[in-house]
Amino acid sequence: MVTTIIAIATLLFSVFSFLFFELKIKKQEKILNDYKIAEYKEAEQDKLYAHLSIDTYWRDKGTLYLIVDNRGPSDAYNVSIKDLDKDSFLFRDLTSSLPIETIDSGDSALLELLVYNEMPEKARIQVSWEDDSNEKHTDKVVIHIHG
DSSP, X not given: OHHHHHHHHHHHHHHHHHXXXXXXXXXXXXXXXXXXXXXXXXXXXXTTOOOEEEEEEXXXXXXXXXXEEEOSSSOEEEEEEEEOXXXXXXXXXXXXXXXXEEEOTTOEEEEEEXXXXXXXXXXXXXXXXXXXXXXXXXXXXXXXXXX
């Protein structure tokens, strides 16, 4: 009788242990699957974004370019640049060039800035654009001007 009770208790403990660990594994699989699904959705969403970076480039002593580089997987549309420093004349001649209709993925746009005496060492600008995510993005950037 005692051996039968011990055998039944052992069997019940084994079944309970199996079910407990089975449920734990199922829960971990669900967490992992949810994580993979979220990671996939994020990667798919990221394909819709344009990532713009801004830099300056001196071609020669009298020619300064603003480079708007699109490093994202999406094209950038309606790219506009707003000069946040009111006393800077760097962007005075750019009004006819803006907004830039499209900067393709992996491409860049060169905009010639106004070169003048006593230019600032840096300028604050605001860049706005749209992309395939159908969102409007805005970034404030300080560009450094080395003459």
